[in-house]
């Protein structure tokens with residue numbers, strides 16, 4: 308099978324940080340179809356060779372330990388080409404059309420790794436140049452718009468020229484091996500399904516914590532904030548994966564139908580619930596890994612009076628038979644205490660206690676997504692009885708009816724150890740899926756719109772008034788986040 312992959316934004320950050328390394332890995336793993344071209348498109352004036360050199364120099368600068376072996380890179384680089392294009396010029400799209408027509412590959416992938424305000428225009432121009440035939444696939448990077456209306460406008464423009472089957476909306480969390488494992492765990496094992504419901508589960512907590520600040524993306528992030536950057540997409544996709552009904556099969560639409568139902572069943576926000584159950588924070592200077600780091604407002608590119616949130620903690624519920632009344636907590640932020648993404652499923656206590664158990668000890672399933680990929684099952688077991696046989700008999704006698712003492716124990720499954728760390732990375736997996744035409748791990752327009760619909764009251768309310776709460780860099784966010792969950796009688800994982 309032959310393919311052409313056209314990378315708009317071919318000299319941009321995403322291209323050299325994520326996409327090129329992922330394509331190179333796919334090439335090294337032998338999974339990239341050999342008969343392919345990768346065409347970087349940007350406004351720069353570069354020859355194919357200059358583009359290859361540029362990509363190689365970026366690899367050298369970024370990848371460190373994963374620096375490509377020069378022979379391998381040379382072979383990979385034969386696939387790389389460059390086309391200078393100005394997306395505002397229709398004639399440049401005709402130039403692209405000619406270049407593609409000359410080869411007539413079986414599949415043509417258009418990857419828009421550009422600013423989202425160029426999406427609509429680019430898609431329209433592709434169609435004008437006749438680049439929307441059935442063999443064309445379009446990949447759209449997030450953020451897809453900045454609210455429901457702008458998201459709809461992009462989707463409407465896309466729908467005019469391509470069918471939904473041709474559109475691959477990326478949420479790279481869906482490509483992570485740990486997230487695939489989450490699906491496999493739920494839908495490949497019979498064990499969990501009977502207890503995966505309100506009768507047994509007390510609450511679910513989703514945490515995506517980052518230890519880094521906004522780095523060099525201050526200007527972008529300041530217009531975006533944690534809600535648009537992480538919650539509308541990654542966190543809600545994880546929420547769907549953990550709570551959706553088992554799909555009838557593994558086809559893309561069967562999976563996406565179930566995710567959509569969850570999004571539709573999320574409790575809508577009211578002024579009252581926003582006040583009680585949506586906490587936003589912004590980091591101030593603090594200490595991260597022993598070093599003093601600046602506050603968000605002092606980061607390059609950030610407005611010194613910015614009200615953009617770098618932390619969010621939310622509490623919501625899913626209004627359906629399986630989950631009614633079960634609190635679901637979502638928490639994400641920059642400059643938190645560690646880089647840690649996990650989902651914790653806290654089960655209800657036994658209905659009748661015949662043992663003595665430590666306070667707040669319940670069964671808990673922790674799905675570690677990163678940096679480790681694995682499962683922890685927290686159970687209770689008979690504690691070691693170290694009481695002396697003689698001497699303290701009175702106390703032992705007095706406790707005879709209280710039952711044995713339980714102690715927390717843990718079953719640990721480390722997928723990195725089990726399957727090795729050289730697994731297919733998120734972007735590698737997703738790019739291969741696009742080339743093969745597999746839509747399972749991509750987001751459908753209606754899912755995306757529903758997710759925007761749900762977050763929009765928060766956007767409106769926060770842009771109207773108030774300030775995010777400050778939290779020191781290197782902590783777990785403002786104390787209001789712990790207070791919110793404590794009101795339900797629970798605590799975040801690291802506080803238990």
Ligand code: BG6
Nearest residue numbers: 449479480517536537541648677
């Ligand atoms: C991106 C966000 O989508 O995800 C970034 O724009 C964030 O702000 C990143 O840092 C996190 O991805 P990962 O794979 O490092 O958890």
